[in-house]
Amino acid sequence: MSLIEKTALEIRELQNNGSVTAEEIAKQFLSQVKTHDGQIKAFLHIDPENILDQAKKIDEKRKQGKALGALAGIPVAIKDVLCCRGVPTTCGSKMLQNFVPPYDAFVIDRLKKADAILFGKTNMDEFAMGSSTENSAYFTTRNPWDTTRIPGGSSGGSAAAVAACEAPLALGTDTGGSIRQPAGLCGIVGIKPTYGRVSRFGLIAFASSLDQVGPFTHDVADAALLMEVISGHDAKDSTCVNVPVPSYLAQLDQPIKNLTIGVAKEFFGEGLDSEVESSIRSALKVYQSMGATIKEISLPHSKYSVAVYYLVATAEASSNLARYDGMHYGHRTAQKKDLISAYSNSRGEGFGKEVQRRIMLGSYALSSGYKDAYYLKALKVRRLIKNDFDKAFADCDVILGPTSPTAAFKIGEKADNPLAMYLSDIYTISCNLAGIAGMSIPCGFTKGGLPIGLQILAAPFEEEKMLRVARMFEKQTEYHQRRPKL
Amino acid sequence: MDIRDIRKVARLARLEMSEAELETMTRQLTSILNYVDQLQELDTSNVEPLAHPLPLQNVFRPDVPGESLSVEEALRNAPVRAGQFFAVPAVLDPADDLSH
Amino acid sequence: MNTPYQIIVGLEVHVQLMTKTKLFCSCKTVFGAPPNSQVCPICLGMPGVLPVMNEQAFQLGLRAALALNCQIANFTKWDRKNYYYPDLPKNYQISQYDLPFSYEGYLDIDTSSGSRRIGIIRAHLEEDAGKSMHDESGRGGDSKVDLNRTGTPLLEIVSKPDIRSAEDAETYLRELRLLLREIGVSDCEMQEGSLRCDANVNIHILYSSDNGEEIAATPLVEIKNLNSIGSVGRAIQYEAERQYEAFQKDPKNYRFGKLLKTTAGWNEARGMTQVQRHKEEAADYRYFPDPDLVPVVVTAEQIEEVKRSLGELPSQQRTRLQAAPFSLSAYDAQVLTGQGRKMVAYFEEVAKISDPKSACNWLTNEVFASLKERSEEIDQFPIRAPQLGELINEMKQLGIKREKARDVYQKMLAENVDAKTAIDQLGYKPFDDNLLLDLIRKAIEGNRKAVLDYKKGNEKALDRVFGTVMRETKGMGRPDRIKQLLLEEVAKIEA
């Protein structure tokens, strides 16, 4: 296995024992990007010179015997939704084509303190709105397992970068499945932490009550490592909870005794691809073989989650995205007109179709005369969805099911049917609405060689348990060791 | 929902759209709204809305001054500036000068 | 009413809270800083930023609400009010919608026709917007935006439409300003925009229709851009008259109930309101709870603690000053309280040493003018309360006349000396009986003939002697005492 195919922990070990320097690591990943990203198109912005500079500084620090952070010399690709001081941050939109933030997101600050190498900004659906990365204003990212297919979205660039071994680690964001779904479709590990586990400061908001930052990695141990770095309290985010962060790595290899797995019948309904279903069923058998109890549960309101999501998320987004008006930053129309036209033209030109569609839907759901029927109704059903989970977690440790109903679909396949696209998030969305933790791990491949993701859901702040459950499966299987042939 | 509603919402959301775009939007939003209408089958009369996934309350910061940006940094991303100010197209109707 | 209509006014007041930093970020709130120098990614509304509530702003809000006798909600939340404006960089304002932190209060004001209670519908917290400067040339040039003020904490206080005249509106604002200054919530400087007022004005007209006598309400006009308390009064007066004239022109077809609220600006130079727009539809602000902020829960203990820390409010002070031992008139109590707590404390000290009525007179007649002239606050004033008290007492003891006393006061002020020294240096030395007797005897010596004339029964003859003594005392001797001693001395003389 070549260096670029290794996990972050393996690469860290190679550095620690002196087999490789941060600079050599950076060069190898840069070379992989150079060779393959023309085809994969994971990166929107990458600055090799700056990356090599960062790496040299880490090597220097090591040489001087200074203490090094947990991610010293490890490249981490960053979804372009996270603000990095002095680095273009576009959010996949024309609107922010020339925007350079004057500040760092909390998680970026954490990465810098951990001595990680900030390894470029990855492609995404514009403003994180999409499930395929086809909504990027710049280009479509390709699935490394089959470049005629989508990598998933909205964090498709980050997922593809890790899957294609262009970076060992990446950060994404998950509002309705935008980490778990592309992780599943690209055959890697992705985590949506509990709402409030990771600070949202500097994460360009799509839907504030749903957004969370999380890791993309090759395996569960790397995910635990990156979670330790990015989790924790931040006084700049009122919704970030001051709950201690356990060492996710410390107990990772300890299996959960008397594990009870909830399986919701609602996650195995109409629309679930048979190959996906059989992979998930086999995964359950693997757990049973380790002594886990499978308990059938019901999440009766989960079938409403897509409807609730597309009202709550768009309502919040319609307000969150009001600031992009070309007045203080961002795209301003060249048409010389009055103020109101300047707003409308700047926004009409700067936003893509899907973003406009969601702003329209959200504005409508909040507008007078409709707010009760749409926005408030959705918030009420949201509570019912959360109640379902509270009840379920009283009886089981985790809930397992498919991450997505199908493996990666073809580029363009659902482009003209927004509703069909929305329904591809049917299994991931309820987790965000309830604010619980969720992740996707590789659990199989279709006959066509496309990865299949197993979703593990856990109660709020139970990331440690969730990771250990994931690790149990990983130790019994080898799906996480496969790499696509590029 | 018809094209007039869509036109009104587009104005509210400050989105310039052609007639053709308005028509497509009407069609697509109608189909999405038909889908979300399934929520109406649930009786939620005794359910409290859930706006925040976590039951957090009373999060404050102390009244202690911190760093501001320099004027240059503040204006660096401005599409148009006039000296130390952001320059924006004139308001035609001064009645739009809403008080806050 | 002596007008054929009744003015109905509700005021919406925004005051900037006296915090060091903004409501949701740690930028300073200093007035008059260079444009765009007190901004950060948060108040610029940059992508990715989040608000965190300033605790002091909430505390100040609580103080104000409790001083305004408001109910405090035990659960309150923050909402977004969505509308587009270039001085509002997020294009939504964080405010409070259906669950304001306080509601249902009142403010008592002293009007010419007695005390009146003005209801407060609600007081809520929100963030301020920045400032736009428009091109005045008329050529439609760009507006210039300064975002320093963006995010400054504001308390919005909405009164009930309980105000019935322009004068009462001014009184309400002065009382509100006094109260908020006294409890340290806001400096309420209208020139600096830290107190801003919108007035909702309409009139009720008694008129005859086909159905007989009816009272009809004209459509509401919201007057904005009111930059002083005086202009609030003038604008209300003007607008009421304008509405009545509009009604009189065509009472039959007057649009009662046919218009939504109209916005008008106040043109101070021309002394008139300018109606800006008849709104076709109510603005749709699409309020919803801000998902970036969490609710606030206030306990009964917290409320009690804030109440205890408020101290004596102006209305309580007025009542106290009118009661014993001060027993001031309502007018005097109002005037003193209007100068703030420090002035009242100063007054009390002077009154304790001297007497309340003289103390009040000295303050209102002399000290207020001196402070104004010297642009000083009472706590910087060189004549401290004990010295003023002493001056009053000396004046009474020595029988110093008013003009002389004013000279003493001016000397005390100019040379920073105490009352006794000033009196001494001015030569207004106290004349005790021995000194007076000396003078009287000398005067008798010098006016032998007049004394003899008096003895012979010419009553008037003694005036000359008396005048001589008075002159010698430079007007400082107490006339009654001089007269008494003179008569005693003259009686000793044999005819």
Ligand SMILES: [Mg+2]
């Ligand atoms: Mg307001």
Ligand SMILES: [Zn+2]
């Ligand atoms: Zn700021």
